[in-house]
Each structure stands twice: as C-alpha cells, then as structure tokens.
Amino acid sequence: MLRGKKILLIISGGIAAYKSLELIRLFKKSGANIRCVITNGGTNFVTPLSVSALTEEEVYTDLWSLKDETEMGHIRLSREADLIVIAPASANLLAQMTHGLAEDLASTTLLASNRPIMVCPAMNPMMWQHDATQENLKTLKSRGIKIIGPTTGDMACGETGKGRMSEAEDIFTAVMNYFSANKPLAGFRAIVTSGPTYEPIDPVRFIGNKSSGKQGHAIASALSHAGASVTLISGSVKIPDPDGVKTVHVETAQDMLEACESALPADIAVCAAAVSDWRVDSYTTQKIKKGASKKPPSLSLIENPDILKTISNHKTKRPTLVIGFAAETENLDDNATAKLESKNCDWIIGNNIIENNVFGSDKNQITLFTTTTKKEFPISEKTIIARDIVDEIIHYLEANKLTQAAE
Ligand code: C5P
Numbered sequence: 001m002l003r004g005k006k007i008l009l010i011i012s013g014g015i016a017a018y019k020s021l022e023l024i025r026l027f028k029k030s031g032a033n034i035r036c037v038i039t040n041g042g043t044n045f046v047t048p049l050s051v052s053a054l055t056e057e058e059v060y061t062d063l064w065s066l067k068d069e070t071e072m073g074h075i076r077l078s079r080e081a082d083l084i085v086i087a088p089a090s091a092n093l094l095a096q097m098t099h100g101l102a103e104d105l106a107s108t109t110l111l112a113s114n115r116p117i118m119v120c121p122a123m124n125p126m127m128w129q130h131d132a133t134q135e136n137l138k139t140l141k142s143r144g145i146k147i148i149g150p151t152t153g154d155m156a157c158g159e160t161g162k163g164r165m166s167e168a169e170d171i172f173t174a175v176m177n178y179f180s181a182n183k184p185l186a187g188f189r190a191i192v193t194s195g196p197t198y199e200p201i202d203p204v205r206f207i208g209n210k211s212s213g214k215q216g217h218a219i220a221s222a223l224s225h226a227g228a229s230v231t232l233i234s235g236s237v238k239i240p241d242p243d244g245v246k247t248v249h250v251e252t253a254q255d256m257l258e259a260c261e262s263a264l265p266a267d268i269a270v271c272a273a274a275v276s277d278w279r280v281d282s283y284t285t286q287k288i289k290k291g292a293s294k295k296p297p298s299l300s301l302i303e304n305p306d307i308l309k310t311i312s313n314h315k316t317k318r319p320t321l322v323i324g325f326a327a328e329t330e331n332l333d334d335n336a337t338a339k340l341e342s343k344n345c346d347w348i349i350g351n352n353i354i355e356n357n358v359f360g361s362d363k364n365q366i367t368l369f370t371t372t373t374k375k376e377f378p379i380s381e382k383t384i385i386a387r388d389i390v391d392e393i394i395h396y397l398e399a400n401k402l403t404q405a406a407e
Contacts, residue, residue: 121147
C-alpha cells in the first residue's frame with residue numbers, strides 16, 4: 001500500500017501519456033497522494049481536466065503562472081514529494097534533466113529537487129537507440145535516478161522496437177517495490193519526545209509549555225517511514241498518535257524521563273518536547289481556593305530533570321546520535337551552539353519562534369547546528385522539515401558507517 005505517500009507525477013509529451021491516467025488510478029486506489037505536472041507537450045495527449053479529475057488535485061502546467069506559483073510554486077512541488085515519477089519521460093525531458101536545463105515547470109521542478117526520481121521513458125526506437133539518449137541515460141543512472149523500461153513492441157508511429165513505455169501496472173509495482181525496499185533505518189531504534197509537559201499545581205491547575213507536538217510527531221512518523229523502530233514519548237497533545245509508532249503518553253517531565261529511560265537503549269534520540277523547566281515543589285491534593293488567604297498563593301518551584309542532558313550523558317546507554325531543539329526568541333546561533341555544549345548532544349535544531357510563529361502552525365523554519373557546521377532549511381510544512389531531518393540522520397549514519405548497536 002502507498003497510503004500517505006506523496007508522489008509527484010510528471011507527464012511529458014508522448015502518446016503513452018494515456019497510460020498515465022491508469023497509473024494515477026492505481027496510485028489513488030492504493031492511498032497515495034498524487035500531484036501532477038504536465039508539460040506543454042503532454043497537454044497534447046492528456047488534458048489537465050482529466051488528470052485533475054483523477055487526482056482530485058490541482059494540476060500544474062505553467063512555470064510563469066502567477067496562480068500556480070502562489071498556490072504551490074516549483075520549489076514546493078519539488079520538495080514535498082516522497083518520490084517523483086516521470087511517465088512518460090520524453091527524450092527531450094531526459095536531455096533537459098541530464099544537462100540541468102530549466103525551461104518550463106517540469107524541468108525547473110526537477111532541477112530544484114532533492115527527491116528520488118523514477119523515469120519511465122517512451123519514445124521512437126531510433127530516438128531510444130541514439131547515442132545522445134543512451135549517454136544521457138547513463139549520466140542519469142549515475143546520479144541515482146531509477147529507469148523503468150522501456151519495453152519492446154509495436155509503436156504508435158508504426159515502427160517496432162524498444163521504446164514503448166512500461167505498462168501502468170509495471171510502473172506501479174516498481175513504485176511499490178521502491179517504497180518497501182527503501183528503509184535505510186531498518187534495524188535502528190529511535191526515541192522521540194514530543195509535546196508539552198504539564199506540571200500539576202493542584203488537581204485542576206498546571207504549569208505547561210506551548211507546544212502542539214506537530215513537529216515531534218512528524219519526526220517520529222518520518223523515522224518510522226524510513227524503517228526505524230520508534231518509541232514516541234508524548235506529553236498532552238490534541239493530535240493523533242502516528243501510525244506505526246509505539247506511543248507512550250506522559251504528563252510530567254519526571255514521567256517523560258522515566259519513559260525515555262525505559263525505552264533505552266536506542267541508536268537515535270530526538271528530544272523535541274517542550275519540557276517544563278520547573279515544577280511546584282509541593283503539590284496540593286485539594287484545589288487551592290481563591291481568597292482563602294488575603295493574597296494569591298505563592299508557588300515555590302523546583303527544577304525538573306533535563307531529559308536531553310540525561311540521555312546525552314548516559315553512562316551505558318547513550319544513543320549514537322542525540323538531537324535537541326532550541327526554540328529561541330533571540331540570538332538563535334549563540335544559544336544553539338551554547339546548548340550543544342551544555343547538553344552534550346550531537347545536534348541542535350534551532351528555530352526562531354518569534355520570527356516564524358511556529359506554535360500550533362503547520363509550518364516551521366529550522367537551522368541544524370552540529371559542533372562544526374550550520375545548515376539552514378527553508379520554511380516548510382512540519383512534515384517536510386521532519387523528512388529533511390530524517391534525511392540528515394540517514395546521511396550522517398551512512399557517512400560515519402554506523403550500524404545499529406542498540407539491543
Ligand atoms: O533547556 P532548553 O529548554 O533550553 O533546551 C531545549 C532542549 O532541551 C529541547 O530539545 C528539549 O526537548 C530539551 N529539554 C529536555 N528536558 C528539559 C528541558 C529541555 O529534554 N527539562
């Protein structure tokens with residue numbers, strides 16, 4: 001099943017474009033979200049109206065359309081997909097991709113993309129055999145682009161040979177196989193903290209932090225999609241538990257720490273929770289009455305355990321990669337780098353909460369700080385930010401040749 005998977009389908013010019021309609025139907029039936037870009041040539045073979053009716057989404061055709069750019073924009077189109085499928089891929093589009101041309105919405109989107117790409121070529125056999133096409137394909141393959149087909153048979157142009165686009169069912173199977181095989185974090189264990197902690201004052205009142213849990217939950221979900229076995233330790237939030245993730249519900253910072261410690265060992269820990277720094281040192285079992293004394297009650301606070309710091313300094317079960325968050329209202333760089341040191345974690349993900357109004361929003365803007373590097377990411381949906389973070393985790397583990405150690 002492709003439930004929840006985001007696929008961007010690019011339809012370029014070719015008679016085989018009619019098969020793309022069947023492909024969309026198969027994608028939709030298996031629960032995928034499909035967005036389509038049709039090239040100018042493609043619109044000669046299928047209409048945006050039929051594609052839009054099948055995808056139940058807006059169809060994008062024009063790089064210079066104010067409407068398309070304000071609603072979506074080629075950068076978002078290129079970044080939001082889990083996979084880009086080009087079917088049919090014309091000889092022209094393959095050549096544009098090889099040489100980095102950005103002449104229309106499809107080629108510009110492809111050049112702006114860091115997402116995996118699958119191409120399904122369709123062209124006349126002579127065009128397919130041409131050295132230019134074959135060399136372009138070699139280059140595209142060397143960049144990790146997957147090529148599906150073409151097959152051999154009778155062509156619409158009357159010739160027979162290799163160049164027919166693979167059948168919709170075969171492309172669909174290749175996409176299914178891609179998603180089931182692409183689990184780079186399989187075997188790795190991860191702990192994610194998310195949401196706020198609530199520290200009770202009396203049975204009805206509490207001290208809490210502002211946090212919707214959207215970013216932490218999205219990270220747990222993205223880690224799980226990449227194959228990791230994930231324990232999400234969540235404070236009180238209004239959003240559902242992510243699918244495929246073991247979720248432990250907690251209320252206070254102390255509960256959250258205990259749940260983290262019982263979830264160890266893990267290879268990766270992401271502390272995205274907004275943990276209350278303090279709790280009241282004497283919880284009152286009865287509701288504190290207003291006006292019981294002349295003055296409002298005074299609360300005496302004590303410090304909560306620092307979960308991130310505790311995990312980072314764990315003597316026997318420190319995860320290989322420990323990631324903290326820094327939600328700051330000012331001096332993001334200084335505060336984030338200071339936090340890296342004081343917490344002894346490996347990465348800090350900083351966000352400026354005033355500038356970006358992140359609480360409860362579906363969007364976020366982050367900067368990733370390691371001890372030696374700083375990388376800024378564009379403002380994006382929290383689900384996209386989560387996938388960017390997981391991509392960074394995968395690259396880090398691969399670059400350092402780290403294999404799962406947690407047992
Ligand atoms: O300490 P501060 O709130 O500035 O740091 C934020 C980071 O530390 C976040 O990753 C947060 O989840 C984590 N944290 C924690 N336990 C605390 C306070 C913060 O895990 N008691």
